[in-house]
Structures are given as C-alpha cells and as structure tokens.
Amino acid sequence: MKVLKYPVVPIILLLAAGIATGSYINSTSNVLYIYTIVAFIIFITTYWFSFKTLLPKPYFTISTGFLAFIIGMLVFSLHYPPNHATHYTHLLTNKETPLIKGYISERIKPNDFNEKYYFKIQSINKQHATGKLLVTVPKNDYSHSLNAGDIIIIYETPKLVTKIGNPHQFDYAAYMEKQNVFHQIKLKNNYIEVGQIKNFDYYTEYFRNILINSFEKHNYSPQVMNVIKALLLGQRQDMDKDINQDYIDAGVIHILAISGLHIGILFYILRLLLKPLNHFSKRGRLLQLLITLTFLWIFAIIAGLSASIVRAVVMFSFVSIGLYFNRNANIFNSIAVSMLVLLLVKPAFLFDVGFQLSYAAVFAIVWMQPLYRKIKVSRYKAVNYFIDIVVISLVAQLGVLPLSLYYFSQFPILFPIANIVAIPLVTIALILGIIVLALNFIYSDLALLVGKFLSLLVEFMNSFINCIASFKNFVIKDIPFTLLLTISFYTIIAFGVLWGFKKEYKRMIALLCAVVVFQIIYTTTKWQADNNEAFVIFNNYNNSLAAHKQHNSITFYTNDGMALENRNIKAYAKGSFTDSITILPLQNTLYYMEHKILVIDSLGIYNRAIQPDILVLAKSPKINLERLLDTISPKVIIADATNYKSYITRWKATCRKKKIPFHATAEKGSYIIK
Structure with missing residues (x-):
C-alpha cells in the first residue's frame, strides 16, 4: 500500500x-x-x-x-506565546516584585509534595497581560482546594520551571515549555482570592464535578472510583500510584487514557441508538449527525480536551460527516485531516507524547490492515474476535514500540495477554459506566444496582492487571534508546511492512540496509558512551550522590541505603548504556584525574592539610565558609541539593565576595567534570 x-x-x-x-x-x-x-x-x-x-x-x-x-x-x-507583545515575560522586570492577577484554569497531576494548577494571567501590575503559569500549593499547607475560575492576585516574581538537571533524566522544564508554560510560582502567603470568573474553564470543571459527585451514593472505594473517573471523564490526577504502575507494567495504560478506543465505543453506541432516525429520510440522517457530533464534543469538553480525546473526536467527526454524505473517504486522509485541524489550532500538540503515541498506533493499525485481516484461525466469530484483539494489539504495540522505548524505556512482554482480557472488560465497563451515570440523575435505585456490577467489574479488572504486572521478570525496564535509534527503528518497521505487502528483491535489500544502519547507529552510540569518562555530582535531594563513569562501568558514591532504587542512578546508568554499577560509601575525599575533591557534610569535619580543587558542601554543615576558603583555597565550590536554601544563599554571597565560582545543584543542576 x-x-x-x-x-x-x-x-x-x-x-x-x-x-x-x-x-x-x-x-x-x-x-x-x-x-x-x-x-x-x-x-x-x-x-x-x-x-x-x-x-x-x-x-x-x-x-x-x-x-x-x-x-x-x-x-x-x-x-508561540512569547512572540505576542502582551505576553507576561515582556512585562517582568528585575527592579520590583510584580502584582499578578489571573485565574485558575485547570488542575493537573500533583506530585508527592504539591498540588499543581495552570494559572492564566490577566494582568501584570494592572497592565493587560497574557500567558500561563504553573502554580503549586504545598500539600502540608493545603487548607482548601482551588477550582477552575478562581481569580487570584499574586505578589511574587515568577521563577523558571525547576529543572531536575541530572544527566539522561526526564526534563520536566522542557516538557512544560512544550505546553507553553515557562515559569512557576509557589502559593503560600503571597496571594489572595478575590472572586471567581465563570468562563469556559469554570463551566467545564463545574459540570464535570456534578457528574463525579453523582457517584458518591455508590460509596465506591478510591481505587474503583479513580478508575471510573479515568474511563468516563479522563481524570487521572488522583490515580493510585500502584494501580497506575500496574497498568503501565501490563502494557494496558492506554485503556485509562480516553482515546480512539473509548470514542470508538461511544460512536458505535450512538450509531446503534440513533439508527431509527435513518427512516426519516435526509432530515433524520442530519439529526443523527448533529446529535452524534454534539454528544462527542460535549464528552470531549467534559473530559478536559486532552490531546488524545480531541484527536479521536475530530477523527470520528470527519467519519460521521463522511457517512452522512455517503462518502467512504480514504481513512489515511481522515487521519491526516484530523491531524491538520489539531496542529493548526494548537501546534504544541505535536510535542505531546500521548498525541504521538495515539497517531502512531492508529496509523499502524490502518496501514497494516491488509496484512492482519487475512488471519482467520476459526470459523467461529467469537474466536476470531479475540484473535483480532490480540493481533490489533500487537500491531498497535509495534506502531508505538520505538516511541515507547524512547520515552518510557520499558517493554511489557505480557501485553497481548493483558489486552485480550482488558479491552473487552473496559468496553463493558465504559458502557455500564455511561448507564450508571445517566441513572444517577434518573433512577437512583436502579443506578445502585447496576453500579454494583460496575464496581465488581472494575475490581476484577484491577486484580487481573495486578496479576499480570506481578510477573516483574516479563517487564523489560531501563532500556537505553536515543532519538536516532527511534528514527532508524521506524525505518526498519516501514521497510518490513512494505516487504510484507510485496515481497520484492529491492524491498528486501532496503529492509536489510535499514537493519544494518540501525546496528551501526547502536554500535556507534554504545562506543561513544563507553569511551566517555566523567565525574558527576548529582542534584539529589535526600542524600549526596556522586558518580565516576569510566569506560563501560560506573562507580556511585552515596550513603543511601536504597541506592539501587534511586531514579538518578537508574537514569544515568541507562543513558550511559551500561549495567555495570558499583555502589560505594561517600568519603570526605575523592579523586578524579588531576582533581582532588573534598566533601564536607553536616559534621563539618575535614582535613586542613588537604588543598582541594573542588569543595562539595552537603547536608548544611555549620561552618564559617569565608575562613574555610582562606584555609584550603579551592578553585570551585559546589553545594548539592541536601543543603538548606538559606545556607546556599549565604554561601553564594561569600563566594561572590571571594570571586570563587559557586555552583548550587538545586539551581543549576548537576556538576559534571570531564
């Protein structure tokens, strides 16, 4: 094809x-x-x-x-927001703390320490401004929740979104920049709420909360309720971490993110329910089209207009219009036009991981259809139905495999088994969920009865997924994969599919050449990684962490008893293409090439005779830094992330006075010596 x-x-x-x-x-x-x-x-x-x-x-x-x-x-x-004259970045100055007015637009997924929201700016110092900030509220100071539409005045200078700053680790700041969010503010005693604006964001959250609250009468457990919220309304912010990880390890996390699967089910149900309208000539078919489009877009709005659901709704909107005009439009053009509409409206969608995975899966399923449609192992439709689920799941997984390796660095081997059970279950759960949701407002007694079946189904699905995910040896994790390897892997898949369509000599040669290129890229990347030597002082908050990479092995220095579970260690080892790791206690004196490194921790004990090139301050030692610098005369001062911020500020001022380079990992990221 x-x-x-x-x-x-x-x-x-x-x-x-x-x-x-x-x-x-x-x-x-x-x-x-x-x-x-x-x-x-x-x-x-x-x-x-x-x-x-x-x-x-x-x-x-x-x-x-x-x-x-x-x-x-x-x-x-x-x-691109900063290209607009009214963007807030053009109104910020270093001379004064700005007075920022705006409103909460959306609650996003929190972390262990903070609730997080998107905040749309209306004015800076009473001057009209636009743009979006990330605002965080510490959970220990969290007196009440913020809601979409809450108008807030903040007296604070926005700071750049915090960078993790460690090698080969997920760059949250870069991710937020792709969402057009460049700065953040922590809300504590620096803001007041002055009202509420009833706009699109407000009503979206308001109606969504009405729907969510209608389930309170069922007294579902948090685990069940959060899965229902994810399936029906696309709300995964409060998903239990263990359950979420189970779905990831089983290779079925896609069923919790509203996408083409869910919209396809809804589209089929709507077509079935509205089929009698076809008997009323063209007006009936037009009414069917309008009802279908209205329902799908209302559902998309309530679910938060995420990239995956908007893509699916746009695509099925074009399918609906094509069916109305009795035109079997080519599916590739339908996919492409839906993508065109999305990218013209919001080009940042292109950098959304869910958007990329969704299109890759849909494209693979459609493109490879002539190959897998030939597979019929039984004359019974029920058997072929389950075979189709497995085959389509395999095809979709093949389509997203290079991206999955690049973004998530893992591959669940048991995903076909998980999908063959999970997809039929999620289909039934989605149908039951919509029925229960409607009955919550119509007939409470019947809603409670049907709701019990829904609860049992979700509990069984969670248990099954947990069982599949428990086979840890069947989940290959921490796979090193670069962007160049991703592109070359897709080249292999493309030439492989083309050869599957038509087994020609030229296509076979092209496929073999693609495989050779992939091997060359991998070998070159591995060789470069093995021949790169460096010493890294990490931005690690709980315990000080340093590493000496030498050829294809890494020695980590830390006093962390759970070092092997440290994500910084895993990320650095993965990105360095090595699994040869040694963990040693962090000593006060370290050596790397001609560099002598002195580490002073909370005990404040050090050998005065040592004249280090690099001084590392860890765990807020109570020292007189100015006197210490006069004694040992280091060339560089590094303060890792285990120190108090007040100490770091004081040390920075001392180093500025002494004209000695100062590096705080919490601000600048890890320090690398090569």
Missing part, C-alpha cells in the same frame, strides 16, 4: 516537520511572513507551469511541500 500517494498525508508530514523546526529555530513572525509569501508565489508559479507541460514535472510537488513546511514554521511562531 503506497501511503504517500494520498496527497494530504505528505503535506501534513511536512507541516509537522515545519512546526518541529520552528520550535528549535523560533524565527520572528515578520521573517516567516516573507518566507510564506515567497513560498506561495513559487507554489502559484509552478502550479501554472504544470498545465503548460505535457509530462508532469517535480517542481510543483516540491513547491507544495516547501509551502507546507514554511506554513508549519509560521503556525508555530504565531501560536
């Missing part, structure tokens, strides 16, 4: 490439306007000349692709 023969597909791919390029280059809109005009003139010119030639020339195709690429860059630039 020649996917690229469908004209919308390559255009969307080039548009996406333009958006990705724009995110790195970030040219000004004025420059891109000029490029777009030039590209459009070239496009019109080549289009006109294409009618003048007997044989088609590639110029028009090239100009179309170039125009799509430039439009992608322009779309990103137009949607």
